[in-house]
Amino acid sequence: TCSSALSSPPSTTSSSATKDLHIDQVQQEVLVGCLSFISLLGSLAAGRTSDAIGRKRTIGLAAAIFQAGAAVMALAPSFAALMAGRLLAGVGIGFGLMVAPVYISEISPAALRGSLASLPEIFISFGILLGYVSNLAFAGLPDHVNWRVMLAAGILPSISVAYVLTVIPESPRWLVIQGRTGEARAVLLTVTDTEGEAQERLAEIEESARVTSAGKAVWREIMRPSPVIRRMLIAGLGVQFFQQATGIDALVYYSPTIFRDAGIATEGHLLAATVAVGLSKTIFIVIAILLVDHVGRKPLLLISTVGITACLAVLAATLSLLARGALPGGAAVAAVGLGLAVNRLTSGAVAMSFLSICNAASVAGAFTAFAAVSALSVAFVHWFVPETSGKTLEEIELLFGEAGGSRGVVELGDGEHLVHG
Incomplete structure (x- = not known):
């Protein structure tokens, strides 16, 4: 994930490539935004792939595909070659975006799942930060060299995946589904404090796998969801949509355009x-990771969405004032894939339209729209997103099944009582 962000160039890198390869504005929007759309295909394919060959092998496959794409981009002699490499890297990124959170959620203890599940996001932000820093470090190089060096640098972190795969265990949930219960028990003993806790988690996983295998097809369950699955989908897909619709990727990809307008x-x-x-994005993600299992997910979501709304409103007002001064006037894997589809489609739509929107309505107008969307996200989080901190995946299913839907909050002790009762 760090490599994918480092080799997914923000507009400062795109600017150098634009000069070198004579890329126009429309091509730049396509170059930036296509990554989100193509990574969607990788995410959707990764679900079936990870079920077939396992989470570990899928992680390795994602790294290999990404490395190939990054190499093609770094050596690209034309816009067409650059696009081909970006599309290939996007498939690898899509695989990684899907399988990484699934693997982490399936192997981590409930008490640490929130913090550990945030690791992909922090490494993505760290990769983006490294991309910005490398832009600054390589700025003195000729335009036909600096962006290639930065893209090539993104290959290096992903090479470490080869070593990591020799160390990390396979997902215990996938092992149970494959009938390899003994191996799953051995993995759980390494990630839990006591043998009793490992046995309890194994029993929960076996029961969940039994229900999944005895039920209807996964995608049929997604397309014709039960009330429990429907509440989960509303919460999960809504969060994925608002994460991107508030314009975060526009700020990441086009920050020089925004600062130039300011x-x-x-x-x-x-x-x-x-x-x-x-730097600020990375710092605050670290702060969120440290707080998520202590404060809870929903309070942090509410605080962050309110903060985003306020910041976007201030940014839009500031840019407007500046402009006036300058111018005359089972199902889990499928659901994760579906959530990533919403996330990537929204991200791609924002990235591929931001420059055009700014030309039509100004940068201030674009961020005014983002602020309005962010305000809606505050209400959505309050009404549709429950607190899941400290709960296992099986207890979360019970939480969404409670009367009152996603507004209810089931304490961990209550969940355990329901599981064992």
């Missing part, structure tokens, strides 16, 4: 400002 003119100052964006 009056920062020199290339050095623009690069430094983008580094500040990446």
